Amino acid sequence: MAETHLDGNVQRLRVTPRYETIDLSTRALVANEHDATRVRVRLAALGALGVNLIGSPGAGKTTLTGAVLRELARRGRRAAALVGDCATDADGRRLAGTGAWVRQLIVGEACHLEAHMIVDALGGFDDDLLDVLLIENVGNLVCPAGFDLGEAERWVCVSVTEGEDKPRKYPATFATADVVVVTKFDLVDASGVDLDELRAAIADAAPAAATYEVSARTGEGVAELVDRLDRGAGEEG
Amino acid sequence: MHEFSIARAIVGVVEDALDASVHRVAAVRLRVGSLASVVPAALVAAFPYAAAGTRLAGAEVRIDVVAAGGPCMACGDDVDLEPGSFRCPRCGGRLSAMRRGQELEVASVDVEREPVTTPLAGGDRDG
Numbered sequence: 001m002a003e004t005h006l007d008g009n010v011q012r013l014r015v016t017p018r019y020e021t022i023d024l025s026t027r028a029l030v031a032n033e034h035d036a037t038r039v040r041v042r043l044a045a046l047g048a049l050g051v052n053l054i055g056s057p058g059a060g061k062t063t064l065t066g067a068v069l070r071e072l073a074r075r076g077r078r079a080a081a082l083v084g085d086c087a088t089d090a091d092g093r094r095l096a097g098t099g100a101w102v103r104q105l106i107v108g109e110a111c112h113l114e115a116h117m118i119v120d121a122l123g124g125f126d127d128d129l130l131d132v133l134l135i136e137n138v139g140n141l142v143c144p145a146g147f148d149l150g151e152a153e154r155w156v157c158v159s160v161t162e163g164e165d166k167p168r169k170y171p172a173t174f175a176t177a178d179v180v181v182v183t184k185f186d187l188v189d190a191s192g193v194d195l196d197e198l199r200a201a202i203a204d205a206a207p208a209a210a211t212y213e214v215s216a217r218t219g220e221g222v223a224e225l226v227d228r229l230d231r232g233a234g235e236e237g
Numbered sequence: 238m239h240e241f242s243i244a245r246a247i248v249g250v251v252e253d254a255l256d257a258s259v260h261r262v263a264a265v266r267l268r269v270g271s272l273a274s275v276v277p278a279a280l281v282a283a284f285p286y287a288a289a290g291t292r293l294a295g296a297e298v299r300i301d302v303v304a305a306g307g308p309c310m311a312c313g314d315d316v317d318l319e320p321g322s323f324r325c326p327r328c329g330g331r332l333s334a335m336r337r338g339q340e341l342e343v344a345s346v347d348v349e350r351e352p353v354t355t356p357l358a359g360g361d362r363d364g
Contacts, residue, residue, distance in 0.1 A: 014355050015352045019348070143239065204331060
């Protein structure tokens with residue numbers, strides 16, 4: 001209880017604290033979701049299908065992205081790419097060699113892309129039309145999983161040289177996949193991977209995902225993979 | 238994975254949701270999915286650093302872990318997965334989709350509002 005002195009009299013006050021439980025039911029990463037929505041709106045205005053490629057360092061994401069960009073160009077589709085790395089613009093340069101609009105995003109210590117980075121990067125895209133935007137995430141099979149980039153599809157890449165355990169070792173990431181791309185398929189025999197077990201692990205960890213077995217180097221499976229972008233682009237455009 | 242930046246995001250979400258009459262947050266209840274790539278103990282440890290200087294300073298963090306799960310393709314039931322397992326615990330079948338387990342949300346907060354101050358009748362006597 002508090003006391004105040006008014007005109008020489010003591011005034012007693014009762015101070016009653018108020019406690020309350022407030023229901024919020026709010027997602028913690030709502031700020032990223034807000035930016036992901038901004039990306040979706042921009043891509044919809046462009047008529048573009050967005051793809052988020054996630055995989056370990058060395059899974060073959062850049063080579064796959066390059067092969068997809070070249071195949072899309074061959075089909076007369078307009079494609080662009082954003083590539084995230086902790087350091088260097090080596091991948092950005094490689095992809096720019098395909099002739100597509102490419103921007104390199106350097107994330108430093110962040111180790112994953114976030115939607116606000118995509119918003120900023122697309123601010124530099126001046127064309128009115130785009131069929132496909134490929135976003136190659138930073139090589140990392142853990143951190144990118146929690147960050148919606150505004151993509152229409154999420155492709156989780158795993159190479160045959162990584163062994164058949166990857167989907168079981170990284171269930172949280174594989175659970176978010178719309179598509180699983182098994183890369184470097186030209187090395188399937190040399191790698192000694194247990195392909196049956198890899199396919200079973202993918203089916204367990206990513207039950208609703210479509211699986212493609214692809215060699216970006218030889219071109220095996222690339223056309224089928226790009227067919228799904230063509231179908232999507234056809235629907236968007 | 239980034240528990241400190243997640244803690245900062247949670248502090249931001251809560252601060253934005255509460256009006257000025259809330260003086261202090263005593264507790265934060267979170268729902269964290271088992272497939273959310275978040276380690277609950279690390280989030281609890283990081284939280285005070287993210288909450289320092291805000292209305293959440295000193296708040297207790299309580300975490301409900303949400304099991305992964307979804308509809309089983311074989312028996313048709315919607316099931317929760319046992320930790321480390323991908324198969325239906327009833328029939329061993331595969332799930333057709335992962336419906337739960339990736340949550341990362343603030344369920345509720347216990348707050349202390351600006352107190353109500355009432356004068357008591359009389360001068361030196363309790364009313």
